[in-house]
Amino acid sequence: MRRPAFRRSRGDGPFRFLSTASGIVLLVIMAAIGVFLVVKAIPALQANTSHFLTELTWNPNATQPVFGIGALAFGTLISSFIALIIATPVAVGVALFISHYAPRRLASALGYLVDLLAAVPSVVYGLWGVAFLVPFMLSPSSFLNKYFAWIPIFGGDQVVGKSMLTASLVLAIMILPIIAAISREVFLQAPRIQEEAALALGATRWEMIRMAVLPFGRPGVITAALLGLGRAMGETIAVALIFPATFTISFRILSANGNSIAANIANGFGEATPIGRGALIASGLVLFLITLLVNTAARLVIARRKEYARAAA
Amino acid sequence: MTVVTGIQPISAGRRVKDRAVQALVYLAFAIAVVPLVSVLWLVIRNGLKRFDIEFLTHSMRNIGARDAGGGAYHAIIGTLEQVLLASLIAVPIGLLTAIYLVEYGNGGRLSRIVSFFVDVMTGVPSVVSGLFILAFWILALGMPFSGFAGALALSILMMPTVVRSAEEMLRLVPNELREASYALGVPKWRSIVKVVLPTAFTGIVTGVMLAVARVAGETAPLLLVVFSTDSINNDPFNGPQMGLPLYVFDQASRPNDTAIDRAWAGALTLILIIMLLNLVARLISWWRSPAKRG
Amino acid sequence: MAKQIEVSDLDAYYGSHKAIEGISMTIEPRSVTAFIGPSGCGKSTFLRTLNRMHEVIPGARVEGKVRLEDQDLYGPSVDPVSVRRTIGMVFQRPNPFPTMSIFDNVAAGLKLNGRFSKSQLEGVVEESLKGANLWNEVKTRLNKPGAGLSGGQQQRLCIARAIAVRPQVLLMDEPCSALDPISTLAIEDLISELKQEFTIVIVTHNMQQAARVSEKTAFFNLAAQGQPGKLIEMDETSKIFTNPTQKATEDYITGRFG
Ligand SMILES: Nc1ncnc2c1ncn2[C@@H]1O[C@H](COP(=O)(O)OP(=O)(O)OP(=O)(O)O)[C@@H](O)[C@H]1O
Ligand SMILES: [Mg+2]
Numbered sequence: 126m127r128r129p130a131f132r133r134s135r136g137d138g139p140f141r142f143l144s145t146a147s148g149i150v151l152l153v154i155m156a157a158i159g160v161f162l163v164v165k166a167i168p169a170l171q172a173n174t175s176h177f178l179t180e181l182t183w184n185p186n187a188t189q190p191v192f193g194i195g196a197l198a199f200g201t202l203i204s205s206f207i208a209l210i211i212a213t214p215v216a217v218g219v220a221l222f223i224s225h226y227a228p229r230r231l232a233s234a235l236g237y238l239v240d241l242l243a244a245v246p247s248v249v250y251g252l253w254g255v256a257f258l259v260p261f262m263l264s265p266s267s268f269l270n271k272y273f274a275w276i277p278i279f280g281g282d283q284v285v286g287k288s289m290l291t292a293s294l295v296l297a298i299m300i301l302p303i304i305a306a307i308s309r310e311v312f313l314q315a316p317r318i319q320e321e322a323a324l325a326l327g328a329t330r331w332e333m334i335r336m337a338v339l340p341f342g343r344p345g346v347i348t349a350a351l352l353g354l355g356r357a358m359g360e361t362i363a364v365a366l367i368f369p370a371t372f373t374i375s376f377r378i379l380s381a382n383g384n385s386i387a388a389n390i391a392n393g394f395g396e397a398t399p400i401g402r403g404a405l406i407a408s409g410l411v412l413f414l415i416t417l418l419v420n421t422a423a424r425l426v427i428a429r430r431k432e433y434a435r436a437a438a
Numbered sequence: 439m440t441v442v443t444g445i446q447p448i449s450a451g452r453r454v455k456d457r458a459v460q461a462l463v464y465l466a467f468a469i470a471v472v473p474l475v476s477v478l479w480l481v482i483r484n485g486l487k488r489f490d491i492e493f494l495t496h497s498m499r500n501i502g503a504r505d506a507g508g509g510a511y512h513a514i515i516g517t518l519e520q521v522l523l524a525s526l527i528a529v530p531i532g533l534l535t536a537i538y539l540v541e542y543g544n545g546g547r548l549s550r551i552v553s554f555f556v557d558v559m560t561g562v563p564s565v566v567s568g569l570f571i572l573a574f575w576i577l578a579l580g581m582p583f584s585g586f587a588g589a590l591a592l593s594i595l596m597m598p599t600v601v602r603s604a605e606e607m608l609r610l611v612p613n614e615l616r617e618a619s620y621a622l623g624v625p626k627w628r629s630i631v632k633v634v635l636p637t638a639f640t641g642i643v644t645g646v647m648l649a650v651a652r653v654a655g656e657t658a659p660l661l662l663v664v665f666s667t668d669s670i671n672n673d674p675f676n677g678p679q680m681g682l683p684l685y686v687f688d689q690a691s692r693p694n695d696t697a698i699d700r701a702w703a704g705a706l707t708l709i710l711i712i713m714l715l716n717l718v719a720r721l722i723s724w725w726r727s728p729a730k731r732g
Numbered sequence: 733m734a735k736q737i738e739v740s741d742l743d744a745y746y747g748s749h750k751a752i753e754g755i756s757m758t759i760e761p762r763s764v765t766a767f768i769g770p771s772g773c774g775k776s777t778f779l780r781t782l783n784r785m786h787e788v789i790p791g792a793r794v795e796g797k798v799r800l801e802d803q804d805l806y807g808p809s810v811d812p813v814s815v816r817r818t819i820g821m822v823f824q825r826p827n828p829f830p831t832m833s834i835f836d837n838v839a840a841g842l843k844l845n846g847r848f849s850k851s852q853l854e855g856v857v858e859e860s861l862k863g864a865n866l867w868n869e870v871k872t873r874l875n876k877p878g879a880g881l882s883g884g885q886q887q888r889l890c891i892a893r894a895i896a897v898r899p900q901v902l903l904m905d906e907p908c909s910a911l912d913p914i915s916t917l918a919i920e921d922l923i924s925e926l927k928q929e930f931t932i933v934i935v936t937h938n939m940q941q942a943a944r945v946s947e948k949t950a951f952f953n954l955a956a957q958g959q960p961g962k963l964i965e966m967d968e969t970s971k972i973f974t975n976p977t978q979k980a981t982e983d984y985i986t987g988r989f990g
């Protein structure tokens with residue numbers, strides 16, 4: 126946006142300086158996050174008697190510290206992906222419901238209802254998860270285990286409520302609102318003239334959406350999903366209460382295994398020795414880098430989309 | 439080609455598909471609402487058991503592991519202080535950054551970098567901001583665990599939200615208003631303070647309140663840098679201080695029913711505070727633009 | 733295939749605002765009917781009631797009857813989707829689907845209506861593009877995106893897309909207003925060819941265009957700002973432009989207002 130030209134006037138210097146400095150403070154904070162995490166992780170990494178990136182166990186408090194990110198990173202990725210696979214279709218459905226199906230007068234109120242899901246704090250989902258969802262999931266999990274054990278992820282001898290699946294389900298609920306909100310915005314922006322073109326050809330509502338809304342909204346939905354993925358990976362307290370906190374790599378999502386970087390930080394911080402804290406900081410650094418990567422990817426998709434929109438205009 | 443006359447109804451297959459998708463879309467919405475209803479229902483039902491005067495006015499000091507009674511007063515005080523301090527840090531920085539981006543950045547290199555990192559900052563997980571304050575404030579600078587340390591971590595989470603909402607509001611201020619002010623020979627900074635900010639004020643307040651509502655429920659940073667305590671600590675700059683989310687987490691991790699009841703009551707209190715903030719924010723933004731909503 | 737349309741006592745609303753009132757007319761098959769009138773008098777609104785596109789706007793509704801030969805378009809058992817399939821439309825701004833190739837744009841409507849072999853599709857696409865006088869310009873790049881064409885080419889692509897499904901009526905809302913004179917001429921020529929086969933209704937602000945392409949002309953006007961638009965008179969184009977019955981028509985045509 127162009128701003129009118131103006132003469133530099135008295136008193137403007139300090140104010141301009143202050144606001145520019147604030148912008149720079151933000152950059153400094155972002156850099157400092159990286160720097161201080163690295164600095165405080167190094168002593169622990171040096172004391173580690175195993176390989177940080179491949180080791181599965183987490184015993185940084187022992188006199189011979191042994192710890193690695195392996196199992197935690199695996200759990201973070203798997204639980205977030207499962208959450209994403211569950212949440213995205215539902216969120217896209219919710220977004221379409223609000224943008225193209227719900228009666229106009231109700232649409233924004235119903236949209237607000239979904240936004241409320243995002244206002245519920247993580248710890249409350251955790252409490253709900255432990256008190257309600259964990260026992261509730263036992264019978265559907267047993268069902269899956271009984272009849273679908275031939276699908277490896279549903280296999281295993283024992284089925285528990287505090288499983289990877291339950292944690293992923295809570296994550297899915299928590300990231301659903303953000304995916305739905307962004308998708309809804311892009312669906313609402315789908316050009317009216319192309320929607321009308323489809324309708325005028327004799328398209329049903331679904332065919333119109335497939336021809337004119339989804340192709341337009343696809344990059345936005347991808348961005349939304351990536352942002353949701355980033356959220357799921359960093360989500361801490363809710364899953365800290367649900368994950369069984371094991372340090373194994375297993376695809377059996379109904380059994381008692383599962384953990385994540387963030388949950389391990391929350392659960393392990395209380396008893397951590399100085400080396401243990403350093404180890405947790407090192408794992409936090411990995412989480413920071415992964416989420417940074419995912420978020421940057423999300424922004425790049427959106428940036429590409431702008432160019433595409435301009436080209437299409 | 440067959441000669442078609444009159445209006446041919448569309449094929450049953452297409453009609454069925456259209457209806458099926460419609461059913462799926464409605465179903466998706468229903469599925470999304472189920473957990474919301476379930477969470478709110480359980481929080482209200484279980485929370486009301488202990489949501490009483492004692493809960494709101496007492497701390498957990500001298501409450502044994504299996505005892506009933508006790509309350510979240512210390513946690514409520516802590517959360518209010520921490521959130522207030524976080525806002526005092528995040529709002530000026532966020533607002534000034536937004537002013538920089540809208541009024542001074544002129545789309546230059548620095549402003550594009552700042553803008554990009556504001557987006558990236560939105561994605562910083564709360565536990566990472568807690569770890570950062572732990573590494574920087576407590577481990578490197580040797581400061582004590584305190585409510586203020588928690589406020590620092592929360593402020594990092596608030597900043598990007600404040601920047602984005604303030605930026606959006608500032609961009610809505612019509613250019614004519616700025617021009618009129620410059621034309622009168624008013625220096626730019628005075629125009630911003632006297633004309634631009636007041637015009638955008640209610641919108642910015644709404645954004646800040648939504649940002650506050652978001653961080654008020656954050657637990658992970660408190661866990662790492664505030665530490666929990668069962669006693670009232672009115673001084674956010676010294677010593678462990680409870681926060682409401684942390685209180686819920688703490689009580690939920692204890693194995694007995696009296697603690698679980700307190701956890702639910704704490705969750706109810708927390709949700710009430712957050713919903714109140716949300717509601718006030720919406721009311722302000724609604725009141726700001728009654729004409730627009732028509 | 734072309735059909736006659738008969739409208740009787742039609743009103744259209746946007747919410748509580750009545751945009752047009754009491755319109756009755758007969759639109760002849762295999763001919764071009766032009767709608768003229770000052771801006772905001774409801775020409776587009778009326779045109780959109782003829783294929784039930786009006787009601788896709790939230791809150792919009794229609795009262796009255798529109799008959800295609802002997803079928804009531806607004807009858808209780810009539811599906812608006814099939815009405816739009818039968819009565820095609822070309823919009824003021826060219827609106828090809830930006831993510832589809834030229835070929836897919838033209839084939840889009842056909843693909844909705846059942847399975848066609850590739851060679852059948854190719855046949856119809858070629859025929860439609862030829863019908864829209866676009867074939868020679870695009871035959872070597874059918875797989876390129878439709879959004880890459882010039883404005884005039886895009887509009888002819890939209891016409892090709894509309895005629896590919898063999899509608900019985902073609903409605904055009906100011907199809908040339910976003911185009912340069914050469915493209916405009918191309919489209920006018922096209923309209924004259926298409927009327928051999930289709931019933932065509934065209935909204936235009938360009939008097940010469942109405943005079944050049946149409947057999948019948950209908951003049952719409954508003955009594956005052958905020959009042960619903962009405963049909964003032966409808967007659968042979970030559971009569972409207974040389975010897976209109978109504979004073980308002982004459983004033984509008986001679987450029988005294990509007
Ligand atoms: N989507 C809409 N919502 C509400 N009112 C509308 C809408 N579209 C048109 N109108 C109103 O209906 C009336 C007729 O509009 P319409 O677009 O049919 O006029 P028109 O004759 O096609 O004008 P133009 O020559 O400028 O295209 C106008 O008063 C207009 O304000
Ligand atoms: Mg019009």
